[in-house]
Amino acid sequence: MIVILDSNITEHSQEYQHALAYLSRLPGISTRVHKVEGAQQALTEIYLIGDTKTLSAEEIGALPGVERVVRISEEYRILGRHRDEQRISGFDYNGVVFSQDNLNVFAGLCAVDTPEHVELMMKALREHGQVCTRMGAYKPRTNPYSFQGHEKTCLPYVFELAGKYGIKVIAMEVTHERHVEEIQECLEQTGQPTGVMLQIGTRNTQNFELLKAVGQQQAFPVLFKRGFGITLNESLNAAEYLASEGNSKVVFCLRGVKTNMGDPHRNLVDFSHVPVLKRLTRMPVCVDPSHSVGSRERAPDGLYDLMHATAQGVVAGANLVLVDFHPAPAKALVDGPQAMLLSELSWFLDDVAAARVCYEKRQALAERYGL
Ligand code: PEP
């Protein structure tokens, strides 16, 4: 059960103290206070943990300072929607809004290789009015002899160039909690020229100790990738680790699942789960067409498979697109064959915008015809 307090209630107010004392006295129930910062307002939620079935929601709802009480299912307590349309969803980070209602594109390098390529990428993004990108510094590789990323050595120039070109949020995978500290330190040393959204890769979806560590920090939001070999429910429970540790600024990213049934694509594209995630949770939903499709094959209509996959996600209401681009894919150290070219950036963004218009028209139709 979640007890949501009035938005003007602070932890020093009498109502807060009274409500918390009352709830803490309930037999067999423990409380956990969670502050939710949305794009528009901040709220305090008190989670009641234990057997809440016999508690009266009316009685608790009548306590001074309590706005409302939501009965929740056991799963995804914090990130879940629990059929409550009024709870805050989304967040603001470094001036960029992430929610279930808008759309941001993160086009960029799968892996940082040279400062020249980073600069060419960021320059192209600025020319196209983009403020988000992806830049991999820590790469989890299948083969231990493959390039593992430039790690912290590339951070200073990545962050400085981001500042130079007005990039506000960089999606960057971390595979160890040490990487979070390195990112934080480097941002401080370079004067906070940009922001970072920490990416949890599909290989680490159930690395619970990493999730706890990333969940315990509040400085950075998280882009959480679906596990490629587990159920959606298992991935959602894993994402909830972040929130249960204190960080609910989480975007959930679909990136395909591993099965030969997806051949010739690298993974089986799972973007039909976009509306499922929006129904079950309050997280903005991302699609990663690059790691799903994994090639530059085109259909006879001239469109790349990965553009078709992107459009499928966006037409279904996706809120972020994470996509590999590279100024010289032949020289890329990771995933060159699936990268889009900088000369294709306008086309890609226009195609995404067309798909978004289609989604908005479909939403209007749902309002007109929906019961
Ligand atoms: C990536 O986005 O660079 C990546 C490695 O993705 P995934 O974890 O989905 O394989």
Ligand code: MN
């Ligand atoms: Mn990659």
